[in-house]
Each structure stands twice: as C-alpha cells, then as structure tokens.
Amino acid sequence: MIFREAGKDDIKQIFVVRYAVKENMLFDSDLINERECESYLRVRGKGWVCEMDNQIAGFAIAELKDHNLWAMFILPA
Numbered sequence: 001m002i003f004r005e006a007g008k009d010d011i012k013q014i015f016v017v018r019y020a021v022k023e024n025m026l027f028d029s030d031l032i033n034e035r036e037c038e039s040y041l042r043v044r045g046k047g048w049v050c051e052m053d054n055q056i057a058g059f060a061i062a063e064l065k066d067h068n069l070w071a072m073f074i075l076p077a
Contacts, residue, residue: 006047006059011037013056014049022076040070050074
C-alpha cells in the first residue's frame with residue numbers, strides 16, 4: 001500500500017473510485033468533471049491517493065481556501 005500526493009494523471013482512476021462507491025453515489029456525471037477535479041488538485045487544494053497493486057484504491061482531496069475536505073472515497077472491495 002502506497003500513499004502519495006495525487007496529480008493530474010490520477011484523475012481518471014480517481015473517477016473510477018468515485019463512481020464505484022455504494023454510499024453517497026454520484027448519479028449526475030455533469031456535477032463534477034475532470035477539469036473541476038484538476039482545479040481542486042492544483043489550484044484550490046491538494047489531494048492524496050492510496051495505491052494497491054498499481055491501482056488507486058482510495059483518495060482524499062482537501063479544499064485549502066475554506067479548510068474543508070472536498071472528497072474522500074475508497075473502493076468498496
């Protein structure tokens with residue numbers, strides 16, 4: 001298990017995790033897009049991922065201006 005800072009190249013796998021959750025499911029894919037996620041990772045905040053077997057198993061993204069947790073999800077498995 002590896003924890004590291006998330007980057008732009010992780011966004012596709014972050015969305016895989018986000019859409020896999022069983023609770024707090026995201027039904028409208030227009031609400032959050034890759035551009036917004038990138039903004040949270042590079043401009044508005046910072047993110048971290050947990051990798052297992054070279055796949056992202058979970059992630060957290062903090063919004064630094066308002067000091068809150070924007071997203072935190074793990075694969076159900």
